[in-house]
Amino acid sequence: MHTMSTYKLVYFPVRGRGESIRLLLKDNKIDYEEENCRDGWVEKYKPQMPLGQVPLLCDGDYKLSQSCAILRYLARKHDLYGSDVKEQGLMDMICDGSEDLRSKYQTMIYTNYENGKQPYIAKLPAELEKFEKLLSKNNGGQTYMVGDK
Numbered sequence: 001m002h003t004m005s006t007y008k009l010v011y012f013p014v015r016g017r018g019e020s021i022r023l024l025l026k027d028n029k030i031d032y033e034e035e036n037c038r039d040g041w042v043e044k045y046k047p048q049m050p051l052g053q054v055p056l057l058c059d060g061d062y063k064l065s066q067s068c069a070i071l072r073y074l075a076r077k078h079d080l081y082g083s084d085v086k087e088q089g090l091m092d093m094i095c096d097g098s099e100d101l102r103s104k105y106q107t108m109i110y111t112n113y114e115n116g117k118q119p120y121i122a123k124l125p126a127e128l129e130k131f132e133k134l135l136s137k138n139n140g141g142q143t144y145m146v147g148d149k
């Protein structure tokens with residue numbers, strides 16, 4: 001018997017802002033289906049999006065956009081969002097910090113690829129080291145940056 005997926009993720013066929021959502025779902029064995037919005041984006045999909053952009057998560061009739069809001073929604077719903085407000089605060093810090101890094105990457109690839117690529121790569125180890133340091137502080141770096149789930 002075919003059981004319907006609980007969630008539908010609408011996104012382009014790239015990693016981009018969809019990949020962290022896919023990873024959360026797959027890592028936690030949460031069933032979902034994906035809809036590729038590339039064909040017909042402007043005329044069909046974009047007008048249906050709450051803020052005119054993807055990724056979009058559909059949970060039945062409930063529709064949510066903004067990648068970080070989707071991650072937080074899924075984390076809250078599946079008890080992955082830290083066990084107290086301090087853990088949740090740290091998770092928000094890491095999520096927003098990686099968003100800052102990602103925004104710089106996006107600006108570079110879309111507006112200044114030729115001149116911006118090498119400087120971006122040169123700064124990357126120092127940026128990633130901050131996240132590695134956070135990871136190493138929790139359980140000797142063997143599990144997660146925050147908590148144990």
Ligand SMILES: CCCCC[C@H](O)/C=C/[C@H]1[C@@H](SC[C@H](NC(=O)CC[C@H](N)C(=O)O)C(=O)NCC(=O)O)CC(=O)[C@@H]1C/C=C\CCCC(=O)O
Nearest residue numbers: 012013014015016017038052053054055065066067068106
């Ligand atoms: C093969 C088709 C490629 C189509 C690419 C697409 O145009 C670009 C996607 C890049 C965007 S995500 C899509 C964008 N949404 C947002 O910017 C949401 C921001 C919001 N704050 C959030 O959800 O976090 C969107 O809807 N654009 C269309 C529009 O009309 O506005 C940012 C990316 O990361 C996407 C791709 C960038 C690089 C791809 C690199 C290769 C890879 O990762 O696989």
